[in-house]
Amino acid sequence: MSLISVKNVTMKFGGLTAVDHVTLQIKAHDICGLIGPNGAGKTTLFNVIAGYYKPSEGTIHFQDHRIDGLHPYQVNNLGIARTYQNINLFRSMTVLENIMVGRHPRLSAGIAGSVFRTPSQRKEEQELRDKSMEILRMVGLQHKAGETSRNLSYGEQRRLEICRGIASDPKLLLLDEPAAGMNTKEKLELVEFIRKIRDFGITVLVVEHDMKVVMGLTEYVFVLNFGKLIAEGQPADIQTNPEVIKAYLGEDV
Amino acid sequence: MFIQLLIGAIMLGGIYGLLGLGYGIIYKTSGLLTFAQGEVLMIGAFLGYTFFKLFHMPFLVALLATVVIMFVFGFIFEKTIIRTILGGGGTPIHVVLATIGISIALQNLAALIWTSEIQQFPPIFKVEYLEFGPIKVAPESISGIVVALASMVLLHLFMNYTKIGTAMRAAAQDSNAANVCGINVSFSKGLSWAISSALAGISGIIIGPVYGVYMLMGALIGLKGFAAAVIGGYGNMYGAILGGMIVGVIETMAAGYLSSSYKDFIAFFVFIVFLVIKPTGIFNEKIIES
Amino acid sequence: MARYKNWLISLAFILVFVGLPALLGSNAYLMLILSLSGIFVIASIGLDLLFGYSGQISIGQAAFYAVGAYTSAILTTKLGISVWLGMLAGGVLATVFAALVALPICKLVHMFLALVTIGIGELTHQAIINLPDLTGSFTGVRAIPMPRIGGYVFNVSSYYYIVLALVVLSLLVKQRIVDSRIGRAFIAIRENTDAANAMGINVTYYKVVAFACSASFTGIAGALYAHYIGFISPESFTLDQSVLFLTAVLCGGMGTFVGPIIGAVVITVINEAIQVLGSYQMLVYGIFIVVAVIYVPEGLVGVVKMIQRNLLKVVNRVAD
Numbered sequence: 001m002s003l004i005s006v007k008n009v010t011m012k013f014g015g016l017t018a019v020d021h022v023t024l025q026i027k028a029h030d031i032c033g034l035i036g037p038n039g040a041g042k043t044t045l046f047n048v049i050a051g052y053y054k055p056s057e058g059t060i061h062f063q064d065h066r067i068d069g070l071h072p073y074q075v076n077n078l079g080i081a082r083t084y085q086n087i088n089l090f091r092s093m094t095v096l097e098n099i100m101v102g103r104h105p106r107l108s109a110g111i112a113g114s115v116f117r118t119p120s121q122r123k124e125e126q127e128l129r130d131k132s133m134e135i136l137r138m139v140g141l142q143h144k145a146g147e148t149s150r151n152l153s154y155g156e157q158r159r160l161e162i163c164r165g166i167a168s169d170p171k172l173l174l175l176d177e178p179a180a181g182m183n184t185k186e187k188l189e190l191v192e193f194i195r196k197i198r199d200f201g202i203t204v205l206v207v208e209h210d211m212k213v214v215m216g217l218t219e220y221v222f223v224l225n226f227g228k229l230i231a232e233g234q235p236a237d238i239q240t241n242p243e244v245i246k247a248y249l250g251e252d253v
Numbered sequence: 254m255f256i257q258l259l260i261g262a263i264m265l266g267g268i269y270g271l272l273g274l275g276y277g278i279i280y281k282t283s284g285l286l287t288f289a290q291g292e293v294l295m296i297g298a299f300l301g302y303t304f305f306k307l308f309h310m311p312f313l314v315a316l317l318a319t320v321v322i323m324f325v326f327g328f329i330f331e332k333t334i335i336r337t338i339l340g341g342g343g344t345p346i347h348v349v350l351a352t353i354g355i356s357i358a359l360q361n362l363a364a365l366i367w368t369s370e371i372q373q374f375p376p377i378f379k380v381e382y383l384e385f386g387p388i389k390v391a392p393e394s395i396s397g398i399v400v401a402l403a404s405m406v407l408l409h410l411f412m413n414y415t416k417i418g419t420a421m422r423a424a425a426q427d428s429n430a431a432n433v434c435g436i437n438v439s440f441s442k443g444l445s446w447a448i449s450s451a452l453a454g455i456s457g458i459i460i461g462p463v464y465g466v467y468m469l470m471g472a473l474i475g476l477k478g479f480a481a482a483v484i485g486g487y488g489n490m491y492g493a494i495l496g497g498m499i500v501g502v503i504e505t506m507a508a509g510y511l512s513s514s515y516k517d518f519i520a521f522f523v524f525i526v527f528l529v530i531k532p533t534g535i536f537n538e539k540i541i542e543s
Numbered sequence: 544m545a546r547y548k549n550w551l552i553s554l555a556f557i558l559v560f561v562g563l564p565a566l567l568g569s570n571a572y573l574m575l576i577l578s579l580s581g582i583f584v585i586a587s588i589g590l591d592l593l594f595g596y597s598g599q600i601s602i603g604q605a606a607f608y609a610v611g612a613y614t615s616a617i618l619t620t621k622l623g624i625s626v627w628l629g630m631l632a633g634g635v636l637a638t639v640f641a642a643l644v645a646l647p648i649c650k651l652v653h654m655f656l657a658l659v660t661i662g663i664g665e666l667t668h669q670a671i672i673n674l675p676d677l678t679g680s681f682t683g684v685r686a687i688p689m690p691r692i693g694g695y696v697f698n699v700s701s702y703y704y705i706v707l708a709l710v711v712l713s714l715l716v717k718q719r720i721v722d723s724r725i726g727r728a729f730i731a732i733r734e735n736t737d738a739a740n741a742m743g744i745n746v747t748y749y750k751v752v753a754f755a756c757s758a759s760f761t762g763i764a765g766a767l768y769a770h771y772i773g774f775i776s777p778e779s780f781t782l783d784q785s786v787l788f789l790t791a792v793l794c795g796g797m798g799t800f801v802g803p804i805i806g807a808v809v810i811t812v813i814n815e816a817i818q819v820l821g822s823y824q825m826l827v828y829g830i831f832i833v834v835a836v837i838y839v840p841e842g843l844v845g846v847v848k849m850i851q852r853n854l855l856k857v858v859n860r861v862a863d
Binding site: 280286334337338341342343344345346347348349350351353354355356357358359360361362364365476479483487514515517518521522524525528529532540 | 600602647648651653654655657658659661662663665666669670672673782786789790793822823824825826828829830831832833836837838840841
């Protein structure tokens with residue numbers, strides 16, 4: 001039973017085809033990798049799934065819902081969260097506030113509730129703070145809850161962005177190069193963190209360039225090149241797949 | 254009557270187009286908006302009036318002198334005030350507010366230097382009216398159209414066939430790349446403000462003889478210049494001219510056939526409709542949209 | 544503990560302002576300035592929510608100000624309804640108007656949004672002029688009544704307390720909005736619209752809500768103005784008025800609690816102060832705006848924070 005099913009998705013920008021008839025399925029509770037050389041279309045595919053682009057062709061189904069063409073916030077409401085290649089935090093907000101914003105779709109307070117501070121709104125806000133602190137504790141950022149997020153170190157900002165992603169209790173988390181710029185120790189901690197995320201019941205699709213991370217973390221890998229899906233399978237098989245090697249290194253090595 | 258209205262419309266359209274051109278050039282080179290164009294037009298009109306009537310200069314000399322002064326004014330304005338604001342941590346909205354402040358100050362300054370009453374240009378030509386059959390046209394309207402057209406043609410030639418003009422277009426498209434090519438982008442920006450001021454000054458001298466010169470003449474015209482720029486495609490030179498003509502025609506026809514009190518309402522209504530339905534304008538200029 | 548401290552400070556301030564008229568010896572002119580400042584504060588709060596928090600530039604707030612003012616003025620003078628209801632209607636109508644207007648325009652950002660709001664402001668101004676049967680066009684609406692409670696009719700002095708009450712209420716409501724899910728959505732949209740969308744925030748909805756909230760405050764301020772001055776005409780609802788609101792918010796400091804208050808008071812005071820300059824007043828006003836923008840781009844709140852920081856440095860050095 002696949003959690004998300006991408007069928008024949010194509011994304012064209014004028015004359016450029018960034019994603020070319022990609023079909024893939026991801027099973028619930030898997031940690032999958034999406035790899036490929038630079039410019040292969042990985043981030044574009046993320047953007048299509050997340051609703052930032054409407055695909056030129058093809059469909060995407062998520063848990064029986066058809067999601068291609070939906071707005072990003074609608075895709076998020078259905079249970080898909082994402083992070084970005086370049087960190088996209090809300091820089092003037094505090095660390096805690098970033099998490100709290102992430103949880104937006106799971107809350108229900110409206111203007112009336114907020115202005116009149118109804119009992120249900122107050123309870124909701126208190127639970128929100130507690131839950132957000134809990135998430136921060138998972139990555140050891142709880143002591144920086146009141147810090148403005150732009151003052152955090154690069155590694156901390158990356159962790160915060162992932163936390164913001166899981167704050168909405170998503171079913172699927174799209175991570176775009178979460179290990180970029182990290183040292184070895186941080187990468188190991190990241191892998192541990194992602195495994196913990198999966199233990200919460202969240203399915204993960206990771207775009208990564210660091211092959212060690214991909215091999216150590218993922219259970220199934222999809223390979224894109226020039227927008228096409230050229231291979232998929234278990235990490236060990238992908239490593240020795242000649243098509244994949246050719247894609248990364250040019251002609252037969 | 255239609256021809257009569259049309260001539261008036263074309264003249265107004267020419268002015269709106271010149272203002273829209275100015276807005277577009279500034280936006281393209283520095284990404285900024287200025288709300289002082291209307292008042293620059295007004296100062297240009299007053300200067301032209303001063304040179305022509307009070308100093309008794311020949312009209313063309315008065316025109317030239319005004320244009321040169323407005324050109325220099327625009328350049329200095331960019332180098333001093335705009336630079337200072339942006340350098341001190343100001344954002345484009347700060348620049349907008351500053352130009353609003355300048356426009357308010359200029360209005361008052363004009364009233365102090367000259368007077369707050371309407372001043373009339375003495376006739377420039379020996380004939381008061383040109384007659385083509387049933388149509389009576391003031392020669393100032395025709396000369397206004399000619400001057401506007403000449404300015405547009407000169408600007409087009411400058412931007413496309415001179416080294417400086419091409420450098421300006423390059424700087425407008427990609428200032429980093431232009432810098433790397435050795436183009437003085439900073440000078441380009443100053444030049445763009447200078448040209449816009451000159452265009453506004455010319456507009457003032459075109460409209461002064463026709464409608465009179467007074468402190469508040471620039472306010473509404475300045476806003477309609479925005480309409481011209483948006484309708485044509487903000488930043489597009491030829492779009493500004495087309496947009497100006499459209500605004501001029503709509504406004505004049507509305508005043509002529511409906512009622513003159515509705516003309517501003519209709520002009521702004523069209524402006525808003527374009528911003529909402531087709532903000533990229535007729536020539537499809539890129540804009541930032543959420 | 545910190546929450547009680549804030550409550551106490553607020554209460555102290557409120558008491559000071561309640562007692563102010565007695566201290567000032569009922570100087571009518573100063574009361575005028577205080578009341579006008581208060582009305583301006585409410586309008587500035589409206590613009591701050593829209594621009595400072597949700598990041599949407601508006602140089603057309605005078606439109607909402609006008610809808611609030613004219614609605615209340617017309618309903619109370621032509622239909623004789625109670626002033627309180629009239630003011631409420633003014634606020635409601637301004638809110639609805641803003642919501643309708645915001646829907647098509649909120650997709651625009653930055654300069655284009657500024658331009659379209661100017662257009663909306665001008666259009667509203669023109670509409671007022673061109674509907675003489677409703678608004679009296681240039682003649683305006685006269686004899687706008689003062690509010691009453693039972694047999695007591697307010698006057699220009701006691702009106703101050705109505706304004707004060709509404710200022711306190713506005714600040715309270717603003718804080719609650721800002722400190723809630725709604726406020727967080729606003730700030731997220733301002734900081735990073737795409738990321739906000741990806742976090743499940745319906746950007747269009749919240750942008751429209753921001754406009755609507757902004758208009759609620761500004762519309763009520765307009766109604767307050769109408770009943771205070773007793774007479775309104777199209778001249779008070781031009782682009783100049785919208786510029787005043789923007790100047791107040793920029794010069795005070797956006798996205799802060801005290802910013803709009805400081806800005807509104809400063810602008811009102813300066814507006815009155817330059818009257819003495821006669822024919823030079825607009826020149827000085829224009830130059831003031833330019834100087835303020837150059838030297839205080841963060842607003843006076845930024846200056847206050849800087850003074851705080853420097854004071855702290857001095858104190859620390861002395862303590863060593």
